[in-house]
Amino acid sequence: MISVEEAQARVLAMAGPVQIEEIALAQSAGRWLARPVAAKADQPPFDASAMDGYAVNGAADLGARFTVIGEAGAGHGFAGTLAPGQALRIFTGAPVPAGATGVVIQENIARDGDQITLTDAERGSNIRLRGADFPAGATLAPRRLRPADLALLAAMNLPRLPVARRPVLAILMTGDELAMPGETPRPDQIIASNGFALKAMAEAEGAEVRLLPIARDSEASLRQSFALAEGADIITTIGGASVGDHDLVGKIARDLGMAPAFWKIAMRPGKPLMAGRLGHAAMLGLPGNPVSAIVTGHLFLLPLIRAMQGDPAPLPVQAMARLTVDLPANGPRSHYMRARLTAEGITPFEKQDSSLLTILTEANALLLRPLGDGPQPAGALVPYLPL
Numbered sequence: 001m002i003s004v005e006e007a008q009a010r011v012l013a014m015a016g017p018v019q020i021e022e023i024a025l026a027q028s029a030g031r032w033l034a035r036p037v038a039a040k041a042d043q044p045p046f047d048a049s050a051m052d053g054y055a056v057n058g059a060a061d062l063g064a065r066f067t068v069i070g071e072a073g074a075g076h077g078f079a080g081t082l083a084p085g086q087a088l089r090i091f092t093g094a095p096v097p098a099g100a101t102g103v104v105i106q107e108n109i110a111r112d113g114d115q116i117t118l119t120d121a122e123r124g125s126n127i128r129l130r131g132a133d134f135p136a137g138a139t140l141a142p143r144r145l146r147p148a149d150l151a152l153l154a155a156m157n158l159p160r161l162p163v164a165r166r167p168v169l170a171i172l173m174t175g176d177e178l179a180m181p182g183e184t185p186r187p188d189q190i191i192a193s194n195g196f197a198l199k200a201m202a203e204a205e206g207a208e209v210r211l212l213p214i215a216r217d218s219e220a221s222l223r224q225s226f227a228l229a230e231g232a233d234i235i236t237t238i239g240g241a242s243v244g245d246h247d248l249v250g251k252i253a254r255d256l257g258m259a260p261a262f263w264k265i266a267m268r269p270g271k272p273l274m275a276g277r278l279g280h281a282a283m284l285g286l287p288g289n290p291v292s293a294i295v296t297g298h299l300f301l302l303p304l305i306r307a308m309q310g311d312p313a314p315l316p317v318q319a320m321a322r323l324t325v326d327l328p329a330n331g332p333r334s335h336y337m338r339a340r341l342t343a344e345g346i347t348p349f350e351k352q353d354s355s356l357l358t359i360l361t362e363a364n365a366l367l368l369r370p371l372g373d374g375p376q377p378a379g380a381l382v383p384y385l386p387l
């Protein structure tokens with residue numbers, strides 16, 4: 001058995017170089033920008049008025065008087081220059097004319113024909129200087145694009161963006177005991193569940209997911225399913241990874257040429273996890289127990305999906321919380337305990353069997369008990385992963 005950290009390093013080593021495609025700005029939310037991109041122009045592109053009022057040439061003191069010589073609105077600049085003592089009616093977003101020393105808000109003005117008088121001194125200039133947000137050539141570094149990033153890229157005048165291609169993930173649930181939701185299971189069958197969580201988790205990280213038909217516990221069925229997974233960047237099998245007579249996934253994958261990176265990790269849930277290269281694809285064989293598959297999905301599959309899109313820090317980020325209860329010593333495997341995190345601290349659920357989906361849906365954190373960790377008293381700071 002290898003450690004979780006060692007297994008994660010070997011999984012990430014399968015990511016390969018990021019593959020880049022160019023897409024429309026409007027389609028790029030949630031995608032990974034693949035290389036730095038540069039602004040085409042200054043933002044704002046000109047000195048702009050931040051207020052509705054008057055651009056003036058001269059000190060904006062109480063009682064100061066100016067002669068209004070024209071008007072500028074947003075999208076309607078004024079071509080002339082303000083001489084000393086002159087003013088321009090101006091609106092928010094309009095270019096400030098040459099010669100202006102400041103903008104006086106209209107609330108502080110009394111107007112009489114083309115004459116204005118300040119009824120209060122103006123303290124600020126109310127001018128947004130050209131390039132104050134960003135200058136031409138300013139770059140945005142690779143990152144997963146959030147809505148605010150899209151606005152920034154739009155302002156940079158970049159209608160198309162180089163992004164990481166979405167990794168294609170084929171999910172293959174295996175087992176004679178499985179029926180699909182909506183089917184009537186035989187008395188010895190259960191409904192396949194964990195693949196639906198993994199599909200949603202992978203899509204939320206940017207993968208394009210193909211949920212393949214259930215593979216049965218026969219060599220022929222598994223071979224057929226692996227053929228259907230052809231072309232995927234990642235093939236994730238679920239179940240059949242353990243040591244039982246019908247756990248054939250590893251055998252078939254090896255027959256098909258999988259170069260195993262490892263099998264079995266010192267963790268629970270999720271011990272019988274296998275990984276390796278299968279042709280062009282990275283293969284992850286997850287254990288069948290629903291919680292085991294979902295927890296190993298968080299720890300191995302999602303980091304791989306992130307790494308394939310260029311995430312420089314693809315592993316889940318640990319945080320610390322205070323235990324609300326005493327915990328006994330941990331055994332020889334890292335334990336990822338389903339837990340509830342509240343303002344009072346973190347509390348693991350009493351039941352931790354890896355078949356219990358109800359507990360997993362109540363959990364909002366995985367409390368991490370490191371391998372060989374001693375007893376921990378209530379109040380101790382312990383690491384956890386948010387769910």
Ligand SMILES: Nc1nc2c(c(=O)[nH]1)N[C@H]1C(S)=C(S)[C@@H](COP(=O)(O)OP(=O)(O)OC[C@H]3O[C@@H](n4cnc5c(N)ncnc54)[C@H](O)[C@@H]3O)O[C@H]1N2
Binds near residue numbers: 174177193238288
């Ligand atoms: N003698 C040993 N037996 C087992 C060991 C071991 O070390 N020695 N490890 C146990 C652990 S830990 C796990 S986890 C499981 C993993 O086994 P497999 O990956 O081979 O999974 P299956 O046997 O196919 O299934 C396990 C369990 O999960 C149910 N299952 C499978 N697929 C799905 C699915 N898509 N949706 C919902 N439920 C699923 C399946 O019916 C089984 O109940 O092995 C232990 N045994």
Ligand code: MOO
Binds near residue numbers: 267269272287289
């Ligand atoms: O380690 Mo298995 O993955 O409990 O349930």
